[in-house]
Amino acid sequence: xxxxxxxxxxxxxxxxxxxxxxxxxxxxxxxxxxxxxxxxxxxxxxxxxxxxxxxxxxxxxxxxxxxxxxxxxxxxxxxxxxxxxxxxxxxxxxxxxxxxxxxxxxxxxxxxxxxxxxxxxxxxxxxxxxxxxxxxxxxxxxxxxxxxxxxxxxxxxxxxxxxxxxxxxxxxxxxxxxxxxxxxxxxxxxxxxxxxxxxxxxxxxxxxxxxxxxxxxxxxxxxxxxxxxxxxxxxxxxx
Numbered sequence: 680x681x682x683x684x685x686x687x688x689x690x691x692x693x694x695x696x697x698x699x700x701x702x703x704x705x706x707x708x709x710x711x712x713x714x715x716x717x718x719x720x721x722x723x724x725x726x727x728x729x730x731x732x733x734x735x736x737x738x739x740x741x742x743x744x745x746x747x748x749x750x751x752x753x754x755x756x757x758x759x760x761x762x763x764x765x766x767x768x769x770x771x772x773x774x775x776x777x778x779x780x781x782x783x784x785x786x787x788x789x790x791x792x793x794x795x796x797x798x799x800x801x802x803x804x805x806x807x808x809x810x811x812x813x814x815x816x817x818x819x820x821x822x823x824x825x826x827x828x829x830x831x832x833x834x835x836x837x838x839x840x841x842x843x844x845x846x847x848x849x850x851x852x853x854x855x856x857x858x859x860x861x862x863x864x865x866x867x868x869x870x871x872x873x874x875x876x877x878x879x880x881x882x883x884x885x886x887x888x889x890x891x892x893x894x895x896x897x898x899x900x901x902x903x904x905x906x907x908x909x910x911x912x913x914x915x916x917x918x
Contacts, residue, residue: 682731758822
């Protein structure tokens with residue numbers, strides 16, 4: 680009986696065929712990704728299976744810790760490339776040293792799934808197998824933002840990610856935004872003491888972060904919703 684651990688999650692992505700690839704690891708022999716359709720939803724079920732080796736001296740906790748690190752990196756990459764969020768991760772099957780690890784098993788908006796063609800899928804495999812796939816804290820933040828259902832929270836995290844990458848000053852953020860979107864709207868700063876005009880993105884960020892008595896919260900919320908998709912693309916371009 681092969682040792683393996685299988686994770687489950689869902690997303691609005693669909694691979695045409697299952698993917699298999701190897702990574703530079705003494706514990707993980709092979710990773711397989713399978714997708715299948717779910718009833719009554721456009722989301723797809725992802726099964727990520729880690730075939731294990733050299734497990735004799737490994738505890739269940741050690742296996743989970745190492746494979747979940749790889750899993751997180753993989754989902755970071757998929758979230759970044761396809762701007763897709765994933766549901767909570769579950770362990771659905773786990774065999775270690777020929778024994779079922781039953782005590783380790785644990786179990787919003789709908790969009791049409793984007794099919795991932797075989798060429799794109801192979802590029803992902805090549806990237807991982809060639810070692811070009813490393814932990815990227817910016818992609819982890821980007822993935823976290825995609826999980827957020829509240830538009831304001833998502834916007835603030837995206838802005839924080841951008842200022843970490845191209846800042847630290849807001850003027851640097853606005854310079855980057857202007858280069859990516861030359862026609863971006865500028866608005867007068869409402870900060871105490873004034874200041875240079877701000878892009879609509881920085882203006883909204885400051886309206887949220889430094890709320891004043893005159894701030895119309897409902898209006899700000901609607902404005903954030905209207906620019907969120909475009910801002911996501913700008914942030915992604917910087918990472």
